[in-house]
Amino acid sequence: MMPTQFKSPTVSQLSSVTRAVLVAIAMFLAASAVSAAPLRWGADAEGGAPYIFKDPKDPNRNIGFEVDLAEALARAIGEGIEFKQYEYKSLFLGLDRGDIDFAMNGLELTPDRADRFRLSVPYYFYALQLVARRGDGHIVSLDECKKANCTVGTLEETAAQRLLTRRQIKTKLYDGQVEPYQDCALQRIDAVLLDLPIAIYYAAQNPKLAFVGEPFDRGQYVIAFRKDREELAARFDAALGQLARDGDLRRIYEKWKMWNDDQVLGAAPSPAVSAAMPPSLSSSPAAAPAPTSVASSGDVTTDSAQQWTWRRTLPLLLDGAVVTVGLSVASMTLAVILGLLVAVARLYGPGPVRLIALGYVEFFRGIPVLLLLYFLYYGLPAIAETYHLGTALRLSPVQAAVLGFGLNYAAFEAEIYRAGVLSVPSGQWEAAEALGMSRSLAFRRIILPQAIRTVLPPMTNDFVALFKDTSLVSIIAVVELSKQYQILSKSSMRYLELGLLTAAIYLCMSMPLAALARRLEQRWSRGA
């Protein structure tokens, strides 16, 4: 018999797989690092009506009054503006990092923001609107809410939240503006306090909800820039003035049912602080649009949710799935390489190296990956600034995500590999050395291939877990499958259908992986 199949199946095949994966990572990272010329506008399109949100009729498109405004501004200043999806809470961090040139997303003028950022003249005067369940008579005002110990829902990091905190009213905080109204309708909370445009869009159409009292506590929406972008901010100020004078702003706000007599736009620059506005203004009766009239007047603000189609939604979900796969494969590759190094250091390194490796495992295993992502993405650039390192540590969202997950999972992989290597009988070392093999050759050719067989099942576990964990990256402005689901379902209200579809896509990705692992195990079980 000819010795045809004595080529070891593991090492040669693994190395070609590793090569392919490395190439994929390189392309993935390169693609994420491309920068574009147009001005980058940061806003959160997730459930962001009527400011900016996915058009339910065509989820490839963002619509909203701020989208219209951005288009008008681009025309007025003669420069392109490109939208960048950014978590609402992180918009100011994004400005600091320089990921975006300006933030325009219903940001209220507040003293501390005016302190830290260059704010534009106001582009809209908002007020707060209290909403409760229809027919729930006992809530007639915020004061009643406090007396009755009601829970009021609102959005994090908003003027409404600050007001509720100041008045010491029991508050429930939400990430998006869809959920508080849903919870109110479902009787999970008693009332919702949010900006009037939001109430008009989400609550006015809901027959279960009703506006309580008049809008109050007026304030201004402004565009935020970094302080060193004065020149750009001044051009925006001028453009806003011009749009107000030409009536463009009014046309936009009328289209979105947001126009009212509060809008004294294009006047003098904004007063420094919204709280400094005369209190008399806040009882102006003109602002409250009758909910019924809004609900009856179709077009942009109503029932667009019915126009939703699979054909347009599926490709967007698949885009998200591609990001999920790319992130998972890149992160796992990093975790495997790093984990192996750490495991070898723990097993065979000299004393201090062993300690460092142990410290690595304990540290990265012990901290939440969410914290790590936040630190890598937002913390490192701040450190770089403190020590004048320029943009050296300014990772792209994808780089930060791959590094974060890679560092975190490497700690788990290292422990798995260590156990796997230790599970190979010491006689195998002796046998390899008795044949004249060096320690490193024995490790690579004899010990490691056997250890890999042992660790394959727990590694598969980790990889599947990583697939799902990558949904955490939405906090650093990466839109993957889960985030895409949240965005699309909020604009279309198809939570169930899209949820099932998204789950199916996740399963389509993880199940072939598990099947591959099973096949490898079966093939290897002839040996070992």
Next chain:
Amino acid sequence: MPIIELVDVSIRLGGRVVLDKVCLTVEKGETLALVGPSGGGKSTLLRCINGLVRFDAGSLRADNYELPPVSVQVPTSTLRAVREKFSLIFQDFQLFPHLTVIENVTEAPVFVRGVSKGEAGKTGMRLLERVGMADRASAFPRELSGGQKQRVAIARALAMDPVALLCDEITSALDPELKGEVLDVLSVLRRDGLTLVLVTHEIGFARRAADRVAVLSEGRIVETGGAREVLESPREERTRRFLDRVMV
């Protein structure tokens, strides 16, 4: 000139004396059996010869290589060369379970010596024929019986062209009916002129397989001589006691 020569080789582990001034020579082409009670230092002595275990005092020469005590640094290249020339075979085989029979045999020639895979494969098949295992070349170790595994282990050792085989209780883990096939292989190798050092506590095996016997007890060589004369009419009291115990 003897092919292996130990002079006053000693090993202490903690307070315990494992080997105590052992002097021993093995001639080229001869088969020496190391017998004695378990814990007497036989396996340790065997591992000293190919440098897997380093000793504390004394001197050791294996073929052309001088192995000094552990306090003296020896280049790892020397240790590796000694291990290739004096190949160790284990009681529990220690075949590489993730490799096929032929891969087990070609692994060291290809990755230690840099022999081409085709060349190593051809040599490997010849060696497998020699131990009667050529028809199982593409099997994995776990598909083999103990006797077959030990024959593959012998072929694996032979692939590195050793001048001597150091066999550590290589039939002890085998059922009686399987010991025969391994012994047959050894007698063929012996006829071909290979030097063999056999560690065993099986007297029958020693008598059948060896030219000469050395009795090792409590770290000391108690008695050496022709296999028949030592095992049938021992001169030393300690040898007699050991033989009485194992013969029962």
